[in-house]
Amino acid sequence: MGPATVTLVSAASAAALLPAVADVGGQVFTRAPWREPLFQARSVAARLHADLARPGFVLAVACVADELVGFGYGHRCSSLAVAADLPCGEDFTLKELGVLPAHWGKGVGAALHDRVLTASGAGPCWLVTDPRATAAIGLYRRRGWQAVARHPAGGPRLIMRRAIHGARPAQAVFAMR
Template sequence: MPATPARPELGPRGQAGAATFAEIRLIPASEVHDFLAAVADVADQVFTRPPWAEPREAARAAAERLAADAPSPGFTFAAALHGDQLRGFAYGVRCSRLALLASRLPRHDFTLKELAVAPPARGYGLGRMLHDALLATAPSTSWWLVTHPQAGAALGLYRRRGWRAAALRPGPQNRPRLIMLRETSH
């Protein structure tokens, strides 16, 4: 698929910098293996920090989940690249498991499984661009995701993009996880 370049934006301090320009690319499932080490590194930087505070091995397992999900129906993977460096990623698949966990009837569901932006690249709109690129390719009537209920920046992004809380469930180590839903007008 053709690359979708992101436009440079001012960062958190109003300055243009090295992380201000990233190319958002949709990566075909056949090329996912080329990104696994970089996905593990970004996930390690993101998911070992609060509020997730996952052990390093659990955080890095995002790459294994990505590889396992690549053959799934509706698989979509978006990468934020600065040159050859991965700054962030998002991926999802067609899946109704979260609808069932939220006591909803499944209806052509898509689950945004992971979205992460490396800390040095935050504040430049990459999370929004990854989110939008991923969901633009996901025909669905209901989109689902799971996040930490104290992930302030992520919750802000999701709410601004039309997501709403659907259920609160226990997650790993019995820590709470928020299931969110975004319904489209398809």
Template sequence: MEIQSPTDVDHLAPQIWPVYATVFGDFESYELWRADLFDRHAARAGYRLLTAVDGSRPAGTTLAGFGWGYTGQRGQFWSDLVCNSLPKAITDEWVGGHFEVVELAVLPEYRGQGVGRALHDKLLESVTGRCLLSTSDDPGDPAVRLYLSSGWRKLGVLRPGVQVMGRSAA
């Protein structure tokens, strides 16, 4: 498995979409996902995209997973949602200028092989300061276990079933 940091994100969107749709399934079409999420995020300051590529398949390369994030600021939808959901003392410390892990996805057939951890670690490799993400609050969820074992901690509840986690990068 090779973790790549592609520079031509525009070209990769059609390859990332099937993985996104399989893992999350929250957009009706590629066009909506592209306009409402992918392109908007790719234009943000500090944007990083990583892909996990399996070159061992006979047909060539297969995208096994991806991750992306950017520098989050107040005035952005998710940052403001966090500010409206968590206590002010927490948001004053954590929200604004933080690195936001927005998406981390691995196809089911590649899970349990360290792909998610490799994406996570590479995505945060040179990040200094505060990092935020939202995820399930189910302690049995593999993503939650990954984050907890990587130094993340629960900061509060975004909505029932969804927590906000934070990590101070060294």
């Protein structure tokens, strides 16, 4: 098994990858901390499909040979800025990031993250994650994200913000505990 290659995929070409995205989601989001039922974990592909036509859609995939081992995507959206009661504008939301467990700790998630955000353009970036997802939160913090609020929809959901691409804030705006 060689290193993963990370590439951008156009919205027009993304539909062909939906079964593989569902498979990755099924292997990732059924595990701790998410522990989603398999049908729900695989529904990440349906969410991606629903977002294909959104403004600023960006999809990056990681492949080893011809196997999809990870994906990350997002689009222009200010709903998390509104939920966090912060100013909004040309916001980008990182909607999903998933890497097969066999590829965890190999830099695949970081490469996907960076490729998606680089392609997203300038402006504040947002995401929602589970506060128990310590590895993901560690990745996000190393890349300049700050926890800013609990998601008002309830459950263990944390809103994170990255104000400027490449910025490394000294401390979080919102205490996660």
